[in-house]
Amino acid sequence: MNINNKTLATLISALLITSTLALTASAETQDYMAQLTTTNDGTATYLNHTVHGPVIHLNASGVADTDPNKGTIIITLPENTTLGDIESLKWSVYTLTGYPPHADLKLDLDDDGSIDETLVFEYAYQPYTGPDYLYNGTPGTPYGHYDPSAQGSFYNPQYETWVNTFQNSTTENETGIITGASVAWQASDLPGPYTGGYFGTLDEFKAGNVTIIGDTTPSPVNASAEVLEIRIEVDNWIGASEAYVKDIDLNDETIIEPSTPNLAILEPSKTSYHVGNVPLEIEVWAVFGIDAVTYNIEDSNGTWIYSSNQTYTEAINITGLDPDLYTLHVWASNNLGIMTSATTEFTVYETQLTVQVSPETLNLSSNGNWITVKIQLPEGRHANGYNISKIRLTVNGESFSPVWGKNEGESVMLKFDRAEIQDTLDEGEYTVTITGETPEGDSFEETDILKVINPGKGKIKAAQKSSRNGRGPNNQDHIPPGHQDNPGKGRNKGKGKGRGNQ
Structure with a gap:
């Protein structure tokens, strides 16, 4: 991805977060935001698959030498998340063709909020078997999944089967999740371990123990490096690639899944309101950002109050409703096009006493x-x-x-x-x-x-x-504290002598 694309992606991410905060007061408490981006003719879209259900479809057609394409999921992490906080990363993948998706951890090394370095985790180099990071074998002797003779077959991933992360079969447990023992390299300029590159396990990068292959120059990456983003993407470095991705877990918590927005009607919260005073407040949040929130109100006869759905941007008071039973309808859609809805009933009554x-x-x-x-x-x-x-x-x-x-x-x-x-x-x-x-x-x-x-x-x-008799009516339904339980039973026997005097 070139500098212009990186800048554009950052701007889009900021716009998504700002848009969401404008719609709900609590959105800033949510931990993660995400977006789908592409490079050139790549594809990154939400797909409600007829067999697999909701998935993210990533596709990079062509060959990078002549037509470099990418389809990317960008996950923006909470502020001040460091490399030391990353214990594990996992996703479910269904590779259709080509090379499986890989993960990039985008790092800020100087606290200026911009990306300085990348740690890359690839399918080919898992699991790490050591002790060296350079490939010293001969064709037919693999390094993890890597075998130079198998490049034409994309190192033989598992196709058209749901597996986790870098598995080439459902039984290969050690590659089903990125952990401290997984191999990464710094920067994404060249594929695979190479002389002059920084290679090591995630734990070694955290400890600050990684040096250039063939040299003693240390990597600037350590556990204190801030992780701004996680990117899961397919590219066409080796050849055209296509996959479905879902259920992205960070530190054993599902943070990304193509699901409906979280929608809650905060107001109206009561069952009844008097004329001219019906508050409207909606809370909505989605990890991929909110595209639109609309509402309308239906009366007891099934008639819509507004001729077209109203756009919700902030809490308001609804006015002009006559006494009746109403149903509030709210619809919200995220930037994947997934929609959800909610309803609540309330009554408007006349309060003129x-x-x-x-x-x-x-x-x-x-x-x-x-x-x-x-x-x-x-x-x-x-x-x-x-x-x-x-x-x-x-x-x-x-x-x-x-x-x-x-x-x-x-x-x-x-x-x-x-x-x-x-x-x-x-x-x-x-x-x-x-x-x-x-x-x-x-x-x-x-x-x-x-x-x-x-x-x-x-x-x-x-x-x-105070000395008069008959201080209270006979059939008393309410007696505040301090009043006798049987008023009206003085010398006049509760007959209320004088009660007709005005």
Whole structure:
């Protein structure tokens, strides 16, 4: 690959990562990103094979001398991954023709974020049998899989059978995975062990013990070298080659597989929302990057809210939905063209409540015991689930809790201690504010007007009223802490003497 192609691949990788981060707040926590690239007329594509299922198809036609081609999987590793962190590398391969895929570890030796060196792991030179790295045998005597006389047959790999990594049969266990004992060479200029090249096992490179063949000059590569990328590719150095690849494992963890994007609907997370306040937040991530995320909403009649699917780029609030049951549909596709979808249901309801305070006119001289509040819900909304203990009446800057409350059909009935409230009031007109929380967790705030009169100018203080009998209604459904369990059973036997006085 020339410098221009390397630069282009790096730019594309950066764009993929940036695009993914724009779609989900958690994408930066994912460890690996990947892309498929080609050189010249090479092929690197996702294929949902009729027999083998989802695979990556790599192909390099022609001959490198006249038409150098490559098909490559580029895996970008987490920042600060070093050669010392690489314990094993494995993939499943189905070689169709030519030479099996090899692996390149792209290294940064000076911490500038650019590729300085490459460690190459090839099928031909595995397994390493030592003690020397130069081929000193004669034709017919192999070095690993390498035999000069077998170059025309690509060193006899296993064709049209799924094997692991560099196996030439399913029974060849030592070549099924790259480990510290696997042979690599530094740089990819020439194939095979050659005088003047750096060759050694992965463990020897980590230890810094590798020197030039035929010399004592040490390799600059050691365990501290940062590994920027892993590339698994086919080329046509020997001849046209083609293979399927899947299930790439690093350190015994599957990091790359041609699968659907990870998609989650974070919002809406509740089952119900009031009109004009439906949040939308989608989390999506894919190792090969995200191509597009779209959504639409379907009402209870099967009608789509939007005439065409909407593109999702960031969290928003959905507005304009009338009260109804809705289904949110989300679709996401990655850069391989693999699509997935998710749905969730939610209800939009009308939250406009009406509040009626009784009496409408409060006579400070009367003997009434209660201020009654009725909260009327919209049609079709049941009062079950309204937490009476969270409802408050606020007037003239003072807040009061209900003494009694009951959920009745489409309304909530409440009783407040009249003596406590009117002790804070003088003649005049007041705005009474009723606040609370719906069963869905949304707050509400509604108001009514209360007129206060005192025709006899004999305002009764709370201290005077505390001695009255019949302080509570008889059939009580809710008694906040601190109130007696059997109100209304004083000397008047719960008959509520004076309860009709307004």
